[in-house]
Amino acid sequence: xxxxxxxxxxxxxxxxxxxxxxxxxxxxxxxxxxxxxxxxxxxxxxxxxxxxxxxxxxxxxxxxxxxxxxxxxxxxxxxxxxxxxxxxxxxxxxxxxxxxxxxxxxxxxxxxxxxxxxxxxxxxxxxxxxxxxxxxxxxxxxxxxxxxxxxxxxxxxxxxxxxxxxxxxxxxxxxxxxxxxxxxxxxxxxxxxxxxxxxxxxxxxxxxxxxxxxxxxxxxxxxxxxxxxxxxxxxxxxxxxxxxxxxxxxxxxxxxxxxxxxxxxxxxxxxxxxxxxxxxxxxxxxxxxxxxxx
Numbered sequence: 155x156x157x158x159x160x161x162x163x164x165x166x167x168x169x170x171x172x173x174x175x176x177x178x179x180x181x182x183x184x185x186x187x188x189x190x191x192x193x194x195x196x197x198x199x200x201x202x203x204x205x206x207x208x209x210x211x212x213x214x215x216x217x218x219x220x221x222x223x224x225x226x227x228x229x230x231x232x233x234x235x236x237x238x239x240x241x242x243x244x245x246x247x248x249x250x251x252x253x254x255x256x257x258x259x260x261x262x263x264x265x266x267x268x269x270x271x272x273x274x275x276x277x278x279x280x281x282x283x284x285x286x287x288x289x290x291x292x293x294x295x296x297x298x299x300x301x302x303x304x305x306x307x308x309x310x311x312x313x314x315x316x317x318x319x320x321x322x323x324x325x326x327x328x329x330x331x332x333x334x335x336x337x338x339x340x341x342x343x344x345x346x347x348x349x350x351x352x353x354x355x356x357x358x359x360x361x362x363x364x365x366x367x368x369x370x371x372x373x374x375x376x377x378x379x380x381x382x383x384x385x386x387x388x389x390x391x392x393x394x395x396x397x398x399x400x401x402x403x404x405x406x407x408x409x410x411x412x413x414x415x416x417x418x419x420x421x422x423x424x425x426x427x428x429x430x431x432x433x434x435x436x437x438x439x440x441x442x443x444x445x446x447x448x
Contacts, residue, residue, distance in 0.1 A: 172215045175315075177237070177323045178281075179290030180209035184353060184391065187418055187442075188215035191351070194416065194446060196387050199349040205340035206353045210234060210327065213351075219329040224340040232277035234332040241324040244281065249313035251282035260286075264305040272300050286310040341377050346385030352378070353391045372406050379411055382447045394418070394441035405443075412445040 172188045184191060188211050195216075204213045207225040225231050236244050255263035264286055271279035284292050287303040294301050311319075333340070337354070344350050355369045371392070378388050392405065394417050420440045 170215060172211065173322050173326065175319045176209065177319055178209045178284050180284060181289065181291045183209040183211055185209065185211035187420065188212050190418055191444060192216060194389065194444060195349060196448065199387055200347040203340060203344050203348060203350045205337035205350065207234065208353060213330065214323055214326045217326040221330040222340065223330055224333045224335045226336050228334045229275050229277045229280040231332055231334040233281050236277065237320065237324055238328050238330060238332060241320045244320050245317045247278035247281050248316050252310060252313050261305045268301060338377055341381055344381055344386040349387045350381055351389045356393045375406060375408055375411060378447065382411065388447040390445040392443050392445065394443040411447060413448055414446045416444040418442045418444055
């Protein structure tokens with residue numbers, strides 16, 4: 155049975171609602187499902203840890219003071235650090251690149267910013283690219299880390315609209331800490347009574363995305379087991395089914411690691427749509443598994 159978070163506190167229940175808009179367009183973004191995920195969290199826990207930060211949707215929806223967000227992708231972490239510490243800087247980064255787009259044309263400006271990023275990976279360029287690339291599919295070549303995603307068909311939101319999102323997200327994460335670290339290091343910090351939410355690269359559906367090529371789910375299961383043995387609560391989002399339930403994604407054996415499993419309907423696959431040149435995919439509904447160690 156689901157237990158709703160913050161049921162005794164009107165303010166905390168209000169803060170458990172997802173932000174009105176995404177800060178980052180990011181494939182696998184959990185913003186639409188964040189409240190459903192939160193409903194399976196323990197009624198009471200200490201510090202919250204998110205070692206695969208990505209879009210930060212669950213961390214931002216939870217909005218719990220003292221949370222720790224981490225990722226192995228340094229430019230991404232620098233975006234979150236800047237959001238928490240200097241939101242006006244984040245607004246300026248976006249506006250400068252948006253105005254280049256207006257003066258030079260969307261595709262010309264996008265390719266110039268992408269070239270700038272690829273010559274020296276950095277947070278300001280990544281911020282604009284992930285909001286303007288096709289479907290938020292931040293894709294990198296395994297050989298050299300080159301970002302290859304083309305420009306999206308949409309018009310990136312205005313600096314004024316982005317500024318409002320920055321303000322809302324800053325209010326939610328300003329009391330969080332963001333670090334550049336591998337997930338093993340982040341999860342080793344979790345202590346008894348803490349909660350770790352893992353949203354790693356999905357081997358069946360996200361193999362072209364950053365960090366996915368060398369990711370080992372077997373290694374993650376080992377680290378989750380270490381957390382469980384210390385009394386840490388762990389929630390894992392991972393592949394469930396594809397092709398509207400006709401294909402169930404196989405996972406490595408977990409050897410009694412998880413106590414519960416829930417399937418969440420995630421709608422149609424944006425990544426598959428990107429791979430199929432934007433076709434509407436009626437038969438490409440995907441489900442995530444939500445696995446809990448408690």
